[in-house]
Amino acid sequence: MKEEIFDVVDQNDEVISTAARAEVHQKKLMHRAVHIVVYDQHERILVQQRGFDKDCSPGLWDTSAGGHVDSGEDYDSAAIRELKEELGVVSESALAYIFKLPAGEYSGQEFVQVYEALTSAVPLLQASELAAARWVSKPELKDWITRDRSQFTKVFLRICEEIGLI
Numbered sequence: 001m002k003e004e005i006f007d008v009v010d011q012n013d014e015v016i017s018t019a020a021r022a023e024v025h026q027k028k029l030m031h032r033a034v035h036i037v038v039y040d041q042h043e044r045i046l047v048q049q050r051g052f053d054k055d056c057s058p059g060l061w062d063t064s065a066g067g068h069v070d071s072g073e074d075y076d077s078a079a080i081r082e083l084k085e086e087l088g089v090v091s092e093s094a095l096a097y098i099f100k101l102p103a104g105e106y107s108g109q110e111f112v113q114v115y116e117a118l119t120s121a122v123p124l125l126q127a128s129e130l131a132a133a134r135w136v137s138k139p140e141l142k143d144w145i146t147r148d149r150s151q152f153t154k155v156f157l158r159i160c161e162e163i164g165l166i
Helices: 021-026 075-087 138-147 154-162
Strands: 005-009 015-020 031-039 045-050 065-068 095-101 110-118 130-136
Touching (some): 005 021, 005 031, 031 154, 045 138, 075 095, 075 110, 110 154
Parallel strands (some): 031 110
Antiparallel strands (some): 005 015, 095 110
16 A cells, blocks of 8 residues: 655645655644535434544544545545545535634644535445444534543544534
8 A cells, every 4th residue: 555645734734845644643743634524414413433443543433524635635625535535425516614723732733624514415434444434413412422522533522612512
């Protein structure tokens, strides 16, 4: 498998160099990621359980889809790619930018651009990307997080705070 290369960025999210995934994570260099919150026609949110073999936050619950922005790729393209890779969703029109989070310890030094999408399609979950997924209503998700925050990634909790879920 080809090693992923990421753009390394400064505190203003400006590209200053490139580095391999392992180096970026080991040295805690600032880089870029996207997260997508997918809703269905009943306003439920699709949450995914990260694969147990992931190098960051294995087995924790997270946004519907997300991942790193590859070197030379922009945030929007990365979001579209991640939706397709993780959920089989291939509709640019279904994707809307909502906000950007600054890089920090909670995100593994990632600047995180967050999107939302509405779908009536049944997502085609990729077993190589995630362990499980399920649709939850906003009240159910709020209750779940209140009962046990430790089941969720730190960045997901921050996104939920920003969108007013917790």
